[in-house]
Amino acid sequence: MKDLVSILDGNTFLVSDRTGDIEPSYDFPTGLFSFDTRFLSKWMLTMNGQRLHALSVDDNESYRTRFFLAPGEPTHYLDAKASVIRNRAIVGSFEEELTVLNHAGEEVEFTVRIEMAADFADLFEIKNARQKVGRTTVSMTDSELRLTYRREAFHRETVISSSTPATVDPAGMTFQIRVPRNSEWTTTLHVSTIVYGARGEDIRATLPYGGSRSADAIRAEQQELIDRAPKLGCDCEPLAGAYRRSLNDLAALRYESIALGVRLLAAGLPWFMTLFGRDSIITSLQVLPFLPELIPPTIVMLAGLQGHRVDDFRDEEPGKILHELRYGETAGFEEQPHSPYYGSADSTPLFIILLDEYERWTGDVQLIKRLEPHVRAALEWMDTYGDLLGTGYLCYQTRNPETGLGNQCWKDSWDSISYADGRIPGFPRATCELQGYAYDAKIRAARLARTFWGDPAYADRLEREAASLKQRFNHDFWIADREYYALALDADGRKVDALSSNIGHLLWSGIVDESRAGKVVGHLLGPRLFSGWGVRTLAEDQSRYNPIGYHVGTVWPFDNSIIAWGLWRYGFRDEAGQICDAMLAASRYFQGRLPEAFAGYARDLTDYPVEYPTACSPQAWSTGTPLLLLRVMLGLEPQGEHLIIDPAVPPGMGRIELLDIPGRWGRVDALGRSRDPDEPLGG
CATH class of the missing domain: 2.70.98.40 (Glycoside hydrolase, family 65, N-terminal domain)
Structure with missing residues (x-):
């Protein structure tokens, strides 16, 4: 573009x-x-x-x-x-x-x-x-x-x-x-x-x-939203530019729902100017510490359109959260199933994760109580329709082979899930990050049940199920001789052994055994996955690797922001800073606007990030990436009525000051400074 x-x-x-x-x-x-x-x-x-x-x-x-x-x-x-x-x-x-x-x-x-x-x-x-x-x-x-x-x-x-x-x-x-x-x-x-x-x-x-x-009215409305966001002061111009551009693009990407007449965040221009379950949820997680008032309309909309029947054409099942909502002719005449379409296996656990994270930041107990039936229905879907093989793992296979999506994880192109030798597994497929999301969703739902719904027995059950899932996952997905987690399990329970960026999402979810976290980090920051500009979607020595392939070698900014969050969660602060530094260095070449994806060429080969030819720009979860990176670098984490601030600013980035961070605590300020202010950004 x-x-x-x-x-x-x-x-x-x-x-x-x-x-x-x-x-x-x-x-x-x-x-x-x-x-x-x-x-x-x-x-x-x-x-x-x-x-x-x-x-x-x-x-x-x-x-x-x-x-x-x-x-x-x-x-x-x-x-x-x-x-x-x-x-x-x-x-x-x-x-x-x-x-x-x-x-x-x-x-x-x-x-x-x-x-x-x-x-x-x-x-x-x-x-x-x-x-x-x-x-x-x-x-x-x-x-x-x-x-x-x-x-x-x-x-x-x-x-x-x-x-x-x-x-x-x-x-x-x-x-x-x-x-x-x-x-x-x-x-x-x-x-x-x-x-x-x-x-x-x-x-x-x-x-x-x-x-x-x-x-003038449009300018005033967008400026009003930007003015509500925390104020950033920093020594790092790429960070300052990316933050400004992100706020401007977030203001522009809001659109109106016909159903509710409220403003929602569209997924991206030009193909995705509508509500997407997965994209909208992840963008909301990125944006939450900065503009929490943008989040409830998305949560309520997703809950209101939650699946309530079995509909093969739309991949709809009771309790499932939608994938995509469209208003065009092909959806209206059922030539496409997008009215709405439910073909994603991850939007349902991610919905629970977002709702819990929203309460932790805002203290909005009323929304938690109002949506209790929706969370319970989502958990029930995970344990029934989502567990197609009865193995206790989330997996997917479309009900609609004519127009339904084959891959229903975030890497939803046809060739994105493969063995290391390039073979494509059959269906159903249980990708690794789905299990991480399911684990995190159950842990978070247990907190909601115990704290707000007055159901400690349900909370205990969810925690037992989560603990069992973590134990089984670390046994069944771990490839011992290569020391990383499989991309997926196939229909026969065999490991789909490609090395991919999905393992970084596992760190974010918390499903990785502490003893194995360092091995995972080593792969993520090693030369096979890390290009110097970010973590590739697929390691460069895998058979299907293509540096300009949509999900098989490109670098996705949102993916890297989630990986950085996961590294931070497991205490790998310097490694998280490497990804933050790389993303911000790349943003300079895109005028502060990180695109949907860019090529996976090694940094020492190209000297600048090469554009992916048809990347969406602006795209919501790329727009949200600098905000999540800021959260990671400043170590922002809600804890009860307080905001924990534990900064680890990458070398050479200097001072980062974020003022008026909103939440249940009112508004607070955060300040961080790198240990070596003389080192240039990007090394």
């Missing part, structure tokens, strides 16, 4: 090239999107029949961008007698102010044309190159172009208008203009995206933030 430019606000986002143009594509989601539908698939500017070229792009704000353009080939810029500024924003709807500047010494006539089209493609149709089933119609007036899509009750519209007169035709608008010498001409184009509900109403208009808003 390096050569693409995006803007977003709420449920609407736009992705274009660096001139601001959108060209029809089923290869990548360029266009104007809202609620999983593409409302503009073509938006191409020409002047006197020529495409324009970018001089500069100002994209410092998430919801607005300015493109400075000139006609002709780039080599002709010095001779250009005109230039164009496209000033665009997502302000509920999409607006573009188009300005033509005449730099000639005389009046000049220009033909300005914008080609416009809307294919109303669902995101899944773009991913899978599927064509539309419904019918699109076009109607025009002197100042408006209306494109309408209908498929039975599914009804969407794109309405485009101009503030100045235009010649409107089915494919766009043309402006014949005369611009005096050293003067300019301006028009404003307004694009409304209309999502019709079952009663014919515009759903967007019913949402608190759904209508048009001014840029």
Whole structure:
């Protein structure tokens, strides 16, 4: 996505090239999107029949961008007698102010044309190159172009208008203009995206933030959220820049739920601008110490959509927490199962972990009591439907072989779970980190049962089950001759022996025997897994290793933040600092915005982190990574009514000061300083 430019606000986002143009594509989601539908698939500017070229792009704000353009080939810029500024924003709807500047010494006539089209493609149709089933119609007036899509009750519209007169035709608008010498001409184009509900109403208009808003209102809302976060002062500029960028992106990634009309954190742009169980939970864990008020809407939404029946199409089972929720055409007509879809085995234990961690930070006992039935149902799912083989281990196999996900762990691409020699195991699969999550969920649920639900017998049972799971896990998953935990167990209980980053999640969960923790750490920070920029998803000597393979060799910032948290939990503070240092050093090359993933090349080979070609950016759990790294470096841990602060700042990072950390204790400050302030960041 390096050569693409995006803007977003709420449920609407736009992705274009660096001139601001959108060209029809089923290869990548360029266009104007809202609620999983593409409302503009073509938006191409020409002047006197020529495409324009970018001089500069100002994209410092998430919801607005300015493109400075000139006609002709780039080599002709010095001779250009005109230039164009496209000033665009997502302000509920999409607006573009188009300005033509005449730099000639005389009046000049220009033909300005914008080609416009809307294919109303669902995101899944773009991913899978599927064509539309419904019918699109076009109607025009002197100042408006209306494109309408209908498929039975599914009804969407794109309405485009101009503030100045235009010649409107089915494919766009043309402006014949005369611009005096050293003067300019301006028009404003307004694009409304209309999502019709079952009663014919515009759903967007019913949402608190759904209508048009001014840029000032958006800026004020985002700034208000940023101002509530703790204030960071530090000597490390990469950390300061990443923190600022993370807060800005978190403010931008909030979207509105149709079901509840509340603001939730979307998983990432462009593919995942919606609620994801796993992604939303992990992002919430990262964000919790900084903006705890963002968390309850996600918890309540996930609880409200908890599975209550067996539905093979949606991979739904009683007590299961959803994987993904979509609002588009393919979900509505059940061509995809995402209304919602429950194809993840980890979101259910992670839901319990988040709820407990939220109470530990905030003391919100009412939410804990309110959601007791949901936690009990989630635990019941773990012990029944989640234990497909009756072995006491969480495992997965889709109920829907047509459209369901094969891998239902966080590494959900088809080849992400393999033996060291590259073979792919059959189903069901019990990946190692799932067992860690299950262990942690039971320990945490026991605390909730004993402290808040008045059920000590249930708490005792959960603790016994957790202890048994830990003992069995350390026997069944440990590969003694290699001294690391297997990636998974296959359907026959054989160890899937690839060395992967998943073992770092085991440290976070606490399921690793203390006697083996050092061996695990040695692998995580050893040259096979650690690239110098972070821990790879798969060790470089494994058969399927590919430094630019999605889950088989790339470095994922969120993954590294969880690993750093795990290292901290087991007392490996220096090693946790190595990962924090590497991530922050990498962030400098991404202007402070860590992407979804980047290549696993060794640091001494490339000297800079190589971009993964289609990484989401911003992506929520990458955006949350610098925040969790801050927690790790400052050693922040809630304990009763107090916040424990036990900093271990990596060498060369200098002073870190975090003021007004919110929680049940009110607000407190944390200060840490590295032992060797003269050592440069990144070694």
